[in-house]
Amino acid sequence: MYGTELQQLAGQAFAKAQATGNDFVMLSDPKGELALTDSQVQALCHRRFGIGGDGLIRAIPTALVAGYEHQAVENPQAYWFMDYRNSDGTIAEMCGNGVRAFVHFLIAEDLVDLEVGQSLQIGSRAGVKQVTRLAQGYAVNLGEWGLIFPQEAEQDSVDSMVRPAGWEQGLPALSITMGNPHTVVALPDAKMLQELNLLAAPEVSPVPEHGTNVEFVVPAEPLLHDGVAQVAMRVHERGVGETLSCGTGACAAAAAVRYWARGSALINVWSVEIPGGFVGVEFQANNNGGEDTILSGPAQLVARGVIGTD
Numbered sequence: 001m002y003g004t005e006l007q008q009l010a011g012q013a014f015a016k017a018q019a020t021g022n023d024f025v026m027l028s029d030p031k032g033e034l035a036l037t038d039s040q041v042q043a044l045c046h047r048r049f050g051i052g053g054d055g056l057i058r059a060i061p062t063a064l065v066a067g068y069e070h071q072a073v074e075n076p077q078a079y080w081f082m083d084y085r086n087s088d089g090t091i092a093e094m095c096g097n098g099v100r101a102f103v104h105f106l107i108a109e110d111l112v113d114l115e116v117g118q119s120l121q122i123g124s125r126a127g128v129k130q131v132t133r134l135a136q137g138y139a140v141n142l143g144e145w146g147l148i149f150p151q152e153a154e155q156d157s158v159d160s161m162v163r164p165a166g167w168e169q170g171l172p173a174l175s176i177t178m179g180n181p182h183t184v185v186a187l188p189d190a191k192m193l194q195e196l197n198l199l200a201a202p203e204v205s206p207v208p209e210h211g212t213n214v215e216f217v218v219p220a221e222p223l224l225h226d227g228v229a230q231v232a233m234r235v236h237e238r239g240v241g242e243t244l245s246c247g248t249g250a251c252a253a254a255a256a257v258r259y260w261a262r263g264s265a266l267i268n269v270w271s272v273e274i275p276g277g278f279v280g281v282e283f284q285a286n287n288n289g290g291e292d293t294i295l296s297g298p299a300q301l302v303a304r305g306v307i308g309t310d
């Protein structure tokens with residue numbers, strides 16, 4: 001299985017990275033020569049027949065990405081573009097864990113020089129994002145979050161229904177864009193979150209135009225610990241299945257719980273526990289009257305190698 005696809009890529013150097021257990025095959029393509037097919041991505045991400053990963057990220061100069069060259073013109077600092085693919089080969093607009101892993105990879109490959117405290121601009125399908133290197137990990141400004149169905153949500157705080165596999169009834173949900181789509185559902189307790197079957201995709205109605213990632217959240221009681229709001233989350237990702245973490249999903253989860261509680265004082269600093277660890281989420285008012293979302297967390301390179309089919 002996938003022998004042909006791997007053969008076609010034989011000799012290509014790769015790295016493997018993870019960020020809170022969300023793992024990626026990383027490829028460097030400085031001349032824009034690697035036009036990967038869906039089945040090549042599936043082969044590389046396959047956990048038995050390939051390298052294994054929730055997704056694949058190709059580092060390519062922004063100026064060479066068809067349809068996104070303007071990002072390099074408007075923002076010459078955004079030299080590198082994060083070309084993200086889900087493990088099934090589909091393209092996603094953004095990956096919050098992936099962009100941290102991406103910058104870590106660029107540093108490790110000597111493609112950029114970035115000291116702690118310095119920031120870098122990264123081209124992506126969701127626009128140019130600023131990533132800052134922290135003493136431990138990275139923080140990325142993912143830009144403005146938004147409601148996918150604003151009219152419905154504003155009437156009711158509920159705009160969709162989600163039915164997890166094996167459940168008779170659906171649960172109320174809120175669909176949020178972080179550049180990519182998310183549908184967030186609150187569960188009453190941690191036991192229910194733990195027992196949830198996420199092997200099959202939950203049923204979402206209505207489905208946002210380009211599909212959705214589904215996050216299940218349990219807010220801590222009390223919500224605040226030392227001024228930080230705490231939630232636990234599990235996710236079923238579009239194009240992947242259940243993963244140990246989803247950075248944009250953590251931001252959407254915090255944004256949804258915050259939206260549901262908007263009658264009381266808004267909390268801006270959140271900690272999201274996922275099966276792969278913890279990420280931080282911060283909301284900051286921006287100049288457009290909206291709110292930017294800043295995601296922070298670790299990233300690590302776990303291996304380097306060369307694709308081969310001997």
Ligand SMILES: N[C@@H](CCC[C@H](N)C(=O)O)C(=O)O
Nearest residue numbers: 092095096097180246247248
């Ligand atoms: N795991 C990522 C999100 C990856 C893309 C997602 N599966 C989609 O299709 O939108 C993250 O950390 O944000």
